Amino acid sequence: MSRKEFNKEFSTRIISEKFTKQDAHGAIAMPIYRNAAFEFSTSEQIAAAFQNKEDVASHTYTRITNPTVENLEKKVKIASGADNVHMVASGMAAISNTFLTIAYAGSNIVTSPHLFGNTFSLFKFTLADFGVEVRFVDTDNIEEIAAAIDENTCAFFCELITNPHLEIADLPEISKLLKARNVPMIVDTTIVPWCGFDARKAGVDIEIVSTTKYISGGATTIGGAILDYGTFDWKHNKRLKNIVTTKAMSQFTFKLKREVARNIGAAIDPDAAYMQTLGMESLELRYDRMSSSAYELALFLSDQKEVVKVGYPKLESSSYKKISDKLFTGNPGAMLTFSLEDKEACFRFMDKLQIIRRATNLFDSKSLIIHPDSTIYGTFSQEMKDVMGIESNLLRLSVGLEAVEDLKKDLLQALR
Numbered sequence: 195m196s197r198k199e200f201n202k203e204f205s206t207r208i209i210s211e212k213f214t215k216q217d218a219h220g221a222i223a224m225p226i227y228r229n230a231a232f233e234f235s236t237s238e239q240i241a242a243a244f245q246n247k248e249d250v251a252s253h254t255y256t257r258i259t260n261p262t263v264e265n266l267e268k269k270v271k272i273a274s275g276a277d278n279v280h281m282v283a284s285g286m287a288a289i290s291n292t293f294l295t296i297a298y299a300g301s302n303i304v305t306s307p308h309l310f311g312n313t314f315s316l317f318k319f320t321l322a323d324f325g326v327e328v329r330f331v332d333t334d335n336i337e338e339i340a341a342a343i344d345e346n347t348c349a350f351f352c353e354l355i356t357n358p359h360l361e362i363a364d365l366p367e368i369s370k371l372l373k374a375r376n377v378p379m380i381v382d383t384t385i386v387p388w389c390g391f392d393a394r395k396a397g398v399d400i401e402i403v404s405t406t407k408y409i410s411g412g413a414t415t416i417g418g419a420i421l422d423y424g425t426f427d428w429k430h431n432k433r434l435k436n437i438v439t440t441k442a443m444s445q446f447t448f449k450l451k452r453e454v455a456r457n458i459g460a461a462i463d464p465d466a467a468y469m470q471t472l473g474m475e476s477l478e479l480r481y482d483r484m485s486s487s488a489y490e491l492a493l494f495l496s497d498q499k500e501v502v503k504v505g506y507p508k509l510e511s512s513s514y515k516k517i518s519d520k521l522f523t524g525n526p527g528a529m530l531t532f533s534l535e536d537k538e539a540c541f542r543f544m545d546k547l548q549i550i551r552r553a554t555n556l557f558d559s560k561s562l563i564i565h566p567d568s569t570i571y572g573t574f575s576q577e578m579k580d581v582m583g584i585e586s587n588l589l590r591l592s593v594g595l596e597a598v599e600d601l602k603k604d605l606l607q608a609l610r
Contacts, residue, residue, distance in 0.1 A: 204389045205478045207272045213265060214250065224265040226468045230256050246440070246452075258456055262464040266471045270409075270419055273388045273474065276401065277424035278447040280455060281417060281467060285384060285404025286312050287460035288418030290320075292380060292402060293349070294458065295450045298433045299325030301348040304377075306333045306363070307581050308356040311570040313382070314582060317351075330581070333363040340371055347377050348431060349400075354383040354391065354521075357556075358531050358566050358590040359583055360505040362514040365521065369397025376430035384408075384556070385527045389478040390485070396521060399426040400446065406555065408481055408528075411473025413558035415466035422447045480595065484557065485525035487601065488593040492530045494602050500539075500609045502587065505531035528557055528593045537586045540565050546608035549600055550591070561594040561601060 202210065213224060232253045234240035243252040253259045267279040282288050293316075297303065303317055307330040317328040329342040333352050343350070350372055352363050365381065372379050378399040383391060387408045393401045403409070405417035428434040428445035439448040455461070492506035504511070507518035507526040518526045534540050544552055550561045554569060564570070567586045571579055593601070 204273065205475070208269050208474050208477070211269055211272050214261075214268065224262055224468065224471060226464050227253075227256070227261045228464055256464065257459055257461045260461075260464050260467070262471075263462055263467040266462075266467040266474070267419075269471060269474045270405075270421065273477075274401070274421055275388075275392075275394055275423075276421035278422040278443060278451075280420045280422075280447070280451055281405070281462045282420065282455065283418065283460040283462050283466075284416050285382075285402070285406060285418040286316070287458075288402045288404070288420050289313055289382065290316060291450060291454055291458060291460060292400060292420055293321060293326070295446060295454045296348045296378070296431055296433060297321060297324075297326045298348070301325075301346045301432070302327040302329050302342075302344070303349055303351055304329045304331055304339060304342045304347055305351040306330065306353075306356065306361070308359045308361055308583050309353060310357050310382075311574070311582075313353075333361070333368070336364075336367060336371060339368060340375070343372075343375050343377055346432075347375075348433075349378050349380045351380045352382070353385070354381055355385045355507060355527055355529075357385065357529070358505075358588060360507055360512070360514070360529075360531060362507055362517045362521065362526075364517050365396040365398065373397075376427070378426040378431075385529060386522055387477055387481055389481055390523050390525070390527075391521060392523075393421070394423050394425065397425075399423055405470050405473075407557040408477055409470050409473050410466075411469065411476055411480070411559075413555055413560075414469040414473065415463075417462045417466050417470055420450065422450075480559070481528070482524065483595055484528035484593050487596075487598040488528045488530050488591075489525045490598050491591070491593060491601060491605070495530075495532050495605065498606070498609055500534065502533040502535065504533075529590065530593070531588055531590050533585065533587045534589065535587065537565070537567065540587060540589050543608050544589070547604055548607070549596060549604040556592040557594075558592065559595045561596055562592045564590050566590055 243254050263281050270279045331338045331342050355362050380400040381398045382402045384404040384407050401421040403419040405419050434445040437445040439445050492504050495501050496504045507514045550563050553562045554564050567584050571584045
């Protein structure tokens with residue numbers, strides 16, 4: 195009797211996804227393939243593998259593909275609905291590999307100046323040395339975005355929710371403009387995972403994720419993912435338009451996987467891929483707990499007299515609440531910000547915390563706090579900080595899995 199397929203929920207899809215090939219010993223968790231190379235029975239087989247002539251691709255060398263990494267890519271694909279997924283060594287590797295695939299000397303990137311510090315530096319300084327221009331715009335202003343686009347715009351880029359500003363661009367509206375102008379929309383969606391945000395529905399063409407965050411399951415490993423939704427016609431990109439590709443890949447994914455990623459060599463480690471595969475299985479549970487606690491803490495901090503202001507998109511005080519409710523299922527992430535009187539007050543407060551850790555990173559199982567002005571943006575000039583909108587009295591809190599009442603007590607004793 196044949197089994198009738200049924201629609202599966204988010205976590206079930208991830209956990210029940212089968213391996214590409216049957217494991218020799220029937221393992222139900224993908225083993226870690228730590229080896230560098232893979233043996234073939236005949237010279238014809240290894241030649242076919244290198245020339246991409248197989249129906250089911252074989253693995254040749256772990257810098258290129260690996261069974262453990264491939265299994266993680268399949269789970270990300272199932273979770274997101276993307277056409278293709280490519281895993282790399284970090285979130286910054288995902289951003290750099292993406293733009294090394296589509297950018298060219300004389301091209302420009304239209305984006306917000308309110309970016310994570312290293313992303314800003316990549317665009318403003320590193321890519322500039324290769325002849326790529328960055329054009330900073332107010333992503334709340336459609337007319338300003340439109341005015342910045344020309345025939346050499348290789349992409350519009352933004353963060354789903356800016357870190358640490360907590361601004362949200364109206365992606366569906368921006369997508370309409372970009373499609374009319376034949377410009378791809380590339381979005382770093384690290385702050386809200388796939389169980390809380392549908393990138394394809396919002397008009398995203400290429401999605402970038404730091405899998406170090408929610409995906410790794412407690413900050414166990416470093417990694418990044420590049421997701422291609424197959425929604426952009428790359429004949430409009432001067433660098434990719436003449437690439438001859440396969441039915442399974444767009445020109446972007448073909449260029450990324452077959453050239454750029456291989457040549458750059460920022461491959462994710464199989465051990466990291468294994469840990470992140472485990473993290474995928476508990477993603478929805480952890481995100482629900484962490485994001486619910488973040489909203490509750492945002493409300494709690496809003497009532498404290500020592501706090502100047504609180505940033506969280508779901509708050510009634512946020513100018514982004516309407517678009518947040520439009521884009522996200524449930525709470526908009528597990529990160530919030532709040533401001534104290536000045537930098538000195540921030541330092542005094544942080545030094546009194548007993549449960550919340552003074553550490554960078556986001557969406558660890560442990561709650562983490564940081565003073566962005568003196569850390570992530572500490573090496574930028576004040577002029578650059580002003581451009582990026584970094585305030586000296588701002589604190590960023592990544593909410594973990596601790597009991598929310600204990601987190602409230604810790605915040606309160608440090609404030610008082």
